[in-house]
Amino acid sequence: MGYEYKNLNPKGLKVSDCTVRAFAMAHGITWYESFDILSDYARRECLLIDDVPFIDRFLKSMYNYECYKCKGEKITVGELCLKYRNGTYLITMQGHITCMIDGIIYDTWDPRDKYAWAIWKIYR
Numbered sequence: 001m002g003y004e005y006k007n008l009n010p011k012g013l014k015v016s017d018c019t020v021r022a023f024a025m026a027h028g029i030t031w032y033e034s035f036d037i038l039s040d041y042a043r044r045e046c047l048l049i050d051d052v053p054f055i056d057r058f059l060k061s062m063y064n065y066e067c068y069k070c071k072g073e074k075i076t077v078g079e080l081c082l083k084y085r086n087g088t089y090l091i092t093m094q095g096h097i098t099c100m101i102d103g104i105i106y107d108t109w110d111p112r113d114k115y116a117w118a119i120w121k122i123y124r
Contacts, residue, residue, distance in 0.1 A: 002081065006106035008034075014108055018097050019049050025099035025106050026088050026122045055097055059090065059120050078112030080119055081105060090120045 007014070008021045008031045017031075024034035038049050038058065047054035075083075077091055077098065085103040093114045098107045100119075105112060 002103070003105045003107070003110040003112055005108065007108045016050055018107070019055060021108070022090055022097045022099040025101070026090050052092070055092060056118075075116055076112060077105065077114050077116050080116055081112065084119065084121075088122045090122060092117045092120075 006021075006025065008024050009015065009017055010031050017035075020031055020034045020038060023029075023038060024031050027034070029037075041058050041061070042049050042054055045054065045057060047057070077093060077100075080089075080091060081100060081103045084100065087102070089100045091098050091100055091105075091111075093111060093116050096111060096114070098105055098111050100106070
């Protein structure tokens with residue numbers, strides 16, 4: 001499937017806010033709402049929003065999900081776009097998290113050539 005440029009940062013900045021942007025996109029909320037939710041959880045857990053342990057803990061604790069771990073399997077984000085064409089997903093990879101909706105990646109850059117760590121099906 002594909003990629004579409006989408007930057008939910010309200011000032012259009014390209015900064016290290018992929019967790020905030022991906023979460024907002026996956027849940028149909030604003031960047032500010034996403035930042036508040038993530039910040040509250042990070043404060044309680046004493047973790048930073050962009051830490052891998054934070055992302056895994058947060059996703060496991062907050063919403064219904066199905067997680068498909070890609071470790072041990074070399075599968076790219078682009079291949080996941082073809083495999084999971086329906087639904088909303090958050091995809092983790094080295095140094096990044098992105099949102100995929102119905103086989104389309106929405107992000108500030110195209111990560112389809114990166115290897116995925118896990119794909120999380122999000123139920124709104």
